[in-house]
Amino acid sequence: MNLTEMLALLKELVETESPSSDPAAVQAVGRLVAAQAARLGAQVSAESGGQLVARWNASAPGKPILLLHHMDTVFPRGTLAGMPFRSDAEKTYGPGVLDMKGGIVITLAAIERLRRAGALTRPLVALFTTDEEIGSGSSRALIENLSRESLLALVLESGLLDGAIKTWRKGVGDFVVRVRGVAAHSGGEHEKGRNAIEELAHQVLEIQRWTDYAKGTTLNIGVIRGGTVENVVPAEAEARGDLRVLDPAEAPRILAALKALRPHLPGTTVTAEGLLNRAPMPFDATMKITYEKARQIAAGVGIDLKAGGSGGGSDANFIAPLGVPVLDGLGAVGADYHSEREWIFTVSLEERARLLEALLLNW
Ligand SMILES: [Zn+2]
Structure with a gap:
């Protein structure tokens, strides 16, 4: 996917409104994501609560890397009328562009690039959940179970405005x-x-x-x-x-x-x-090692990867206490999430796909 194609997919996802309180609406996003993952060669399965799991190279040796996303947003149905998807060279706006439909697009683009290069060989598991914005009640056990089996978990929540990833969360x-x-x-x-x-x-x-x-x-x-x-x-x-x-x-x-x-x-x-x-995700010894490894891989492709954090929680908070290496905030870069002004830097879609591709290739 080039940037134009990424934006077209993001538009489709954003225009399929998916408030957490409306499971049928979230399932419509699930169908779009499942079709994309299947197109990219994944084995796709639907789990209880509408959670979607896409697996690549399940029989290849080694533990998988887990890519974590949520498909629901905080915006009620009908928000789109007053907050339409729109995009220019600098910024892209719309409900969920940042939190976190942009992240879903980034993962699919990174996997497509690896696949085209013949470099999609390691086991990968991508989980797309339905209820993160309301506490992850129906997805938490699956998140924890898949994390325990994984080498590393990467969470595609939004990055910080300076491009930093999230290495701590309260x-x-x-x-x-x-x-x-x-x-x-x-x-x-x-x-x-x-x-x-x-x-x-x-x-x-x-x-x-x-x-x-x-x-x-x-x-x-x-x-x-x-x-x-x-x-x-x-x-x-x-x-x-x-x-x-x-x-x-x-x-x-x-x-x-x-x-x-x-x-x-x-x-x-x-x-x-x-x-x-x-539970909190502190910047502890495991996080320090995990971030340092990511920073070096990013530097290898010319990206200066900064570390930051957030007072807000995400599903990464469920993973960190298990002792599984986890990095968060690998998704699109922007601000004003959960508000009518929510936006991303348009080019961050491409930059983050390049970062994720490097991490998946070199970890
Ligand atoms: Zn989110």
């Missing part, structure tokens, strides 16, 4: 704090009440203080609810928040601290629960 969790107080008439029997909102305010201030930028730990209470009407002392209040950690040791510390929350006001109770949905 772990992502959420939590809820619930307070119970005692309701009372705010005029006649104010003193009988135990104000759950007042108690929650103490808890909110305490939890926000656990943020530690130096360690990469953040807590964000994003939603609070409580009370019923102005003239009743509120008996209930609740706060919901988002937790991000870079250091794997930080998650147990925060989750234990949530459990240990105690009320400040007599007569109220506080309960809290939290869960780390995605």
Whole structure:
């Protein structure tokens, strides 16, 4: 595929809208991808939840390299009307161009180039999932199982604006704090009440203080609810928040601290629960070796491969804790993902295909 052909395929994928909440729509992308993979000689199979697996050279010696993609986007059906696919020499726009339909095109182009050169000889497995944007509930086990069998996992999520790949990602969790107080008439029997909102305010201030930028730990209470009407002392209040950690040791510390929350006001109770949905992918010893190897291979084809990271999670967060070498952010380069402005640098499609081709050939 040359750049014109890559853009034509990207247009087709983007114009097949695929919100995570609409499995039939995501399956339409699956059919397009399956046809492309079959054209390139893959054995294609559909797994539960609509996950698509394409295998090349399954009987060749050695462990495969896993290429990981998701076909769903955050954009509801109909978004395309106000945010059409469009492309010029500099930038290409449309729902999912960056996250991550561009990445799907890059993989297919790299495999086609290897095949044309007679260099597609090693075992490769490409997985295309359906639910990354809503937590990968139906695809996580398959991602983990395929990763365990692999030499290396390459995730085609978007690259950073300077072209850097993602060599660390924060772990992502959420939590809820619930307070119970005692309701009372705010005029006649104010003193009988135990104000759950007042108690929650103490808890909110305490939890926000656990943020530690130096360690990469953040807590964000994003939603609070409580009370019923102005003239009743509120008996209930609740706060919901988002937790991000870079250091794997930080998650147990925060989750234990949530459990240990105690009320400040007599007569109220506080309960809290939290869960780390995605473990962090730290820049650890394995990552250092993996990145260094990729950097050298890239340098061999004239690409200066930089390392960066993201506070957001991806399916790479499921792979890193297994000890399997993984690199993320190998997809298209652009910005403003999940927004109506989402775009990529048009030429990044070709540059990333060249990078991926080199990695698959030389790893
Ligand atoms: Zn994504």
